[in-house]
Amino acid sequence: MNHPGELELALFAGGDLGFWERWRVRKHLRQCETCRADVGALKGTSENLRHLADEMPDGVNWARLSQEMTGNIRVGLAAGECVGPARLRRPRSLAWHAMGIVALAFVIVLTALWVNVPRDQKDHVFTALRSISLGGGHHATALQAVNDGVVLEASPLSIDLRANGGTMSILTSRDAVPDRYANNVAVSVSMQGSAGAQYVDSDTGQVTISKVYYAQ
Amino acid sequence: MRSSTAVFSRTAACALALGGLAAAAILPRIELPKDSPVVVIGSDYGDSNETARGGAMVVDLHASLLLRNATQRRIRGITLTVTAQEVTPGGKGSVTIPSLDVSANETFPVHIDLRLLQPLQASMGSPVVVGLDGVLFDDLGFYGPDKLQSRRTLTVCELEARRDRRYFKTLLAEGGPQRLQNEIVQMMQRQMDRPGVDVQMVRGGRVTNVEGEHTVQFAFLKLPDSPVEPVQGMAIVAANEARAPSLEVKNRSDRSVRYLEIGWILQDRAGREFLAGSVPAELNLGPGQRSQVLKDTTLKFPPRPGQALSIEGMTGFVSNVEFTDGSVWIPSRSDLADPKLKMVMGPSPEEQRLVQLYRKRGLNAVVEELKKF
Numbered sequence: 044m045n046h047p048g049e050l051e052l053a054l055f056a057g058g059d060l061g062f063w064e065r066w067r068v069r070k071h072l073r074q075c076e077t078c079r080a081d082v083g084a085l086k087g088t089s090e091n092l093r094h095l096a097d098e099m100p101d102g103v104n105w106a107r108l109s110q111e112m113t114g115n116i117r118v119g120l121a122a123g124e125c126v127g128p129a130r131l132r133r134p135r136s137l138a139w140h141a142m143g144i145v146a147l148a149f150v151i152v153l154t155a156l157w158v159n160v161p162r163d164q165k166d167h168v169f170t171a172l173r174s175i176s177l178g179g180g181h182h183a184t185a186l187q188a189v190n191d192g193v194v195l196e197a198s199p200l201s202i203d204l205r206a207n208g209g210t211m212s213i214l215t216s217r218d219a220v221p222d223r224y225a226n227n228v229a230v231s232v233s234m235q236g237s238a239g240a241q242y243v244d245s246d247t248g249q250v251t252i253s254k255v256y257y258a259q
Numbered sequence: 260m261r262s263s264t265a266v267f268s269r270t271a272a273c274a275l276a277l278g279g280l281a282a283a284a285i286l287p288r289i290e291l292p293k294d295s296p297v298v299v300i301g302s303d304y305g306d307s308n309e310t311a312r313g314g315a316m317v318v319d320l321h322a323s324l325l326l327r328n329a330t331q332r333r334i335r336g337i338t339l340t341v342t343a344q345e346v347t348p349g350g351k352g353s354v355t356i357p358s359l360d361v362s363a364n365e366t367f368p369v370h371i372d373l374r375l376l377q378p379l380q381a382s383m384g385s386p387v388v389v390g391l392d393g394v395l396f397d398d399l400g401f402y403g404p405d406k407l408q409s410r411r412t413l414t415v416c417e418l419e420a421r422r423d424r425r426y427f428k429t430l431l432a433e434g435g436p437q438r439l440q441n442e443i444v445q446m447m448q449r450q451m452d453r454p455g456v457d458v459q460m461v462r463g464g465r466v467t468n469v470e471g472e473h474t475v476q477f478a479f480l481k482l483p484d485s486p487v488e489p490v491q492g493m494a495i496v497a498a499n500e501a502r503a504p505s506l507e508v509k510n511r512s513d514r515s516v517r518y519l520e521i522g523w524i525l526q527d528r529a530g531r532e533f534l535a536g537s538v539p540a541e542l543n544l545g546p547g548q549r550s551q552v553l554k555d556t557t558l559k560f561p562p563r564p565g566q567a568l569s570i571e572g573m574t575g576f577v578s579n580v581e582f583t584d585g586s587v588w589i590p591s592r593s594d595l596a597d598p599k600l601k602m603v604m605g606p607s608p609e610e611q612r613l614v615q616l617y618r619k620r621g622l623n624a625v626v627e628e629l630k631k632f
Contacts (some may be wrong), residue, residue, distance in 0.1 A: 250608035257348040
């Protein structure tokens, strides 16, 4: 059987234990004759003290005396803190300093790069990050973000799609067009979001209109 | 077997992408509706390939399909869709063949030469799909899902073809073969002389920051038969850049209009004129009603060596109108005879076809061709 400590029994006797502790000690006392006797003795001592307090000489204010005593105890505890053994601060590891320096240097390099990178390249990075966060660029919102920066460039020889700093030829120069369309290509762009080329087959005369859509 | 080969080729392409070089053969999947008016008789994908570039797969498709008219009606035009990835800019394309005259059970070729984009992630195991967007018949009947508004495109082309063939026939009847030949030679000359410019277009903003912007009012070409009349319009211009065209139009016909296009002619400081493009608008314009057409689009004309371009004026004209009943209006040949339009307007597909026929096989071939219609 685990017996409560003397301190707990003393506090129980004085009615200063918390709710759960009091319940636990009381439960123990019901089964333990020894502890019940100790508590009884402590309560008796307490009664004696109260009687002695009642017999104090005139002019002694017990309440005020009690406050002063409490104050002195606090001062004593604080003084003990001052003269006691000093708490040792754990010395910071040198590795943390090095890591801090590296992190600072990294931030400086990133800032310098960001300031000097052209805006379209920044847009490219933003778009890539957005694409990653949206799961591979399959979302309509990602598409809208891309569309805002898309430039279609049409010349008599080709149609190029420019976005995020990169260029891709959708319909390339006449050299890349099959021979049957030689010298019979006309390119155009539409404000509805498409670029097209109109070919005439030099053998059959059949006209083919090819379009690529860059927006919905 | 086929899918595992495709996966292998795509995986190999991805693996080589980091090295900057990758190429793999591709095999598109053809998906036609069960009741499609055309059936595929043969296909050849030649040197089609796909190459990894950055985070995307560039699909170079060079395909020749042989289709057969499976109906009893004559086919006048067809539009096929080619989809590498539905929502990627540059991931979807189309091939339209106007000016056809394909009778029942007759075969005809369709050549697909497109370059499309496909995200690497999406390219894994998903082939390029060739589908049908629409078929136009000689009675202007249409079959197809029409997701790309190919009904309108094919109808405009067919009406232009009928108009131009009628014009050629009139020349032939009034002035004989010599008159027709003279006109064809002049057409060829105009095609050569027509000014070509480079143009950059961006939606939702401007191409560059340019100072000195000012508003320029549109002048309009009056086409007497046009069911829609442009009333006023303007765009913001700075040097070689024009943006945010805004137009007010009035429906002067007795039918409701659901779509129109206004041709946009620009004049530079040297007095040269060229067709910059057209301003399309989908609207619901009842008889007598007015409406605003706004486009948040910027056009920029990069200078060529020795050909700096500074926009000084703009002219607009109604280039086609679609009514709510699906019928379409196009300018007549007399409308196109306007000197300004004559210089800048490109030839219709049918005019191109007949002129090419003249180049290749001579005047008699053109005359014989006209007799078929």
